[in-house]
Amino acid sequence: MDRKKLPIGISDYKKLIEEDYYYVDKTDFIRQIIEEGSLITLLPRPRRFGKTLNLSTLRYFFERTEGNVYRPLFEGKSIEQWKDFDRYQGKYPVILVTLKDCKADSFDQFLMMFGQELQNEFLRHKYLLEDPRTEPVYIHDFNAIIEKQATEVQLQNSLLMLSTMLTTHWGMPPLVLLDEYDTPIHVAFDKGYYDRMIGFMRNFMSLVFKDNTDIFRGVITGILRVSKESIFSGLNNIAVFSLLDRPVCTSFGFTQEETNTLLNDYSLGDGADSVKQWYDGYLFGGLTVYNPWSVLNYIMYDGVLAPYWVNTGSDVLLRHLLADGPSQIRMGVESLIQGEPIRSVINDKLAFPDLLAKPSNIWSFMLFSGYLKATDPVLNNDDLIEYELQIPNREVKTVYRTIIQSWIDGGPVKNDRLELMLQALKENNMPIFQRTLNDFVVNTLSYYDTSGREPEKVYQAFLLGMLVSSGAYEVSSNRESGLGRYDILLRPRDLSRQGVIMELKLYDPMYDESVESVLDSALRQIEDKQYAATLRAAGVTDILKMAITFDGKRVWVKMA
Incomplete structure (x- = not known):
């Protein structure tokens, strides 16, 4: 077959079809919006999963024009088989506004960018100014938007006014499409004008979507569902289909x-x-x-x-959440990289200022942004749904590896020290290994909380992060081997080289006889529990058994 052009970066359905780009037919999305959606439907999905293209598809399907010029765009597509195709195709005026490029350093700059987006859409409907039924006050505000002289209040009222004018002109209420509504909110949080943005968006959304009889349907896309108590206050007619829900689930992404x-x-x-x-x-x-x-x-x-x-996007906020969130977040990331799932309640109504309030908010943000997948929903003792979370694929795993490497590189101790530590491990040089590990702990472990109830897990996560980033070993933790579960196991990628087992113990001066006794206890545990069984079964014959004990930011190491 003649290979068609690939539609990379093409988000306009008309352009895609008329210029014969390769198209994965998602037009059944139109039927689903009518049959499964509500008066207002919110569709949160990760970036680059086809949100803008799908809204463009809705626009060209429903938009009423002289001569129904968009009908040929749907010839041969799956939606043509829909029993209600002729009932809806080309029957409604459409308002389409995208906020995906409204990324401003200040609120005033946002208003300018927002005004530009509205100007584009109002110019598309400039014929309304010629309708004798149009209210004079609307003509004044309409022109203010076209001339980019609109006030903040006029901008907030803009789509309510436009929907009223379209209903009067066509005798039919419009379909209102709002794309990437949360992009400016995300930027506002990062740039420090979040509260002003929330106030503006609350009024804007409420005016056009709440109790507006001059609207046929409303479809909103974004990445997150920003807290209902703020943005969607009072919208009782909204259906939210997140990536956890079955409706329209295969309309975004490829099956x-x-x-x-x-x-x-x-x-x-x-x-x-x-x-x-x-x-x-x-x-x-x-x-x-x-x-x-x-x-x-x-x-x-x-x-x-x-x-x-x-x-394709910035991971600045993700890095901030992982670095500044609770220590269990970083330990969870280490587990995820090792292929070990974690469990968490998922909150689908997030407010940016509350992201750091509890781990479940951070996990929720990571899920809805595309950095995790959720399976096995279970109702917990608090009657909340808890999910098993995992990294979805190898591509996303590269993000976590990069962030972990940045943690290691972020302090005064750089990669040359990591190489020195790994070389000491290879040569069984415990004094150098211990000294270098202490350097890492003193200079880098400020990212972690070593004063919590389970400092062993903090150290374990920290070591895993360094060792995973090296690539010299297949690293695993807390897996069954022999008669128990080891703390850290390093299986060399070259099985003729040395494997390593690490057992971590907390030294408590109040209860333990000495550091040496704790180290010896850890080494005995490796022997008694036969932790080396997994390495031997894999064909590794040279095995280093290490005990690591710690007290705050002091570390001691001993090998068998």
Whole structure:
């Protein structure tokens, strides 16, 4: 077959179809919005999963024009088989506003950017000024928006006014589409004008979506559902379909079947298993979904596997949450990198200032932003739904590895010290290993909380982070081996090289006889529990057994 152009960066449905780009048919999304959605439907999804394209598809399907000029765009598409196709196609005026580019350093700059977006949409409907039924006061405000002279109040009232004018002109209420509504909120939080933004957006959203009889449907997209108590206050007519819910779950991203077809159409079917490891693993409504941006880029770059999606956005907020959140967040990240799931309640109504308030808020942010997947929902003792969380795929795992490396690089102790420590480990030079590890702890462990109830886990997570970043070993922790569970096990990638078992113990001067007695106790535990069994079973014969004990930020090391 003649290979069509790949629609990378194309978010306009009309352009995509008319210029014959490759299109994965998602037009059944239109039917689902009508049959499964509410008067107002909010669809939070991670970035680059097709939100803007889907809203553009809605626009061209519903938009009423002279001669119904958009109907040919849907010939041969799945939506054409819908029993209500003719009832809805080309029957409604449409308002489409996207906020994805409203990323301002200040609130006043945001108002300018927002005014520009509104100007574009109002110019599209400039014919309304010629309607003799239009109220004179509307003409004044309409022109203010076109001329970019609108006040903050006029901007807040803009879509309510436009919907009223469209209803009067066409005799039909409009479909209102608001794309990436939370992008300016996210930026406002980062730039320090969050409260002003929340106040503006609350009024703006309420005016157009609450009790507005001049609206056919409203569809809103974003990444997060910003706390209902703030943005969506009073909107009782809204349905929220997050990535945890079944409705419209496969309308964003590529299904397994769609991905297989796409790869085969570009003669890359042989790489399907690798593509699955790198870009699959998202669960929307319990169904497996591929990252569309990464799959399309993989094809464009002739089958080169790379972290395409993770490089499309800033991870500054994620880094901030992981570094400044509770220590159990960082320990959880270490577990996730090792392939060990964690469990958490998920909060789908987040407010940015509350993200650091508790770990479940941070895990929720990471889930809805595309950095985790959730399975196995269980009602806990507090009658809240708790999920099992995992890293979805290999691409996303690169984000966590990069962040862990930045923790290690962030202090005065740099990678040359890490290499020295690993070299000392290789040479069984415990004095150098202990001295270098102490340097790391003193200079870097300020990111962690060593004064909590379980400092062993903090040290374990810290060591795992360093060792995972080295790449010299396959690192695991808290796994069964022999007659118990080891703390840390390093399996060399070259099985002829040395493997390592580490047992961590807390030294408490109030109760323990001496540091030496604690170290000896840890070494005995390695022997008594036969922790080396896993390494021997893998074919590793050279095994280093290490005891590590600590008191605050002092560390001692001993080998068998």
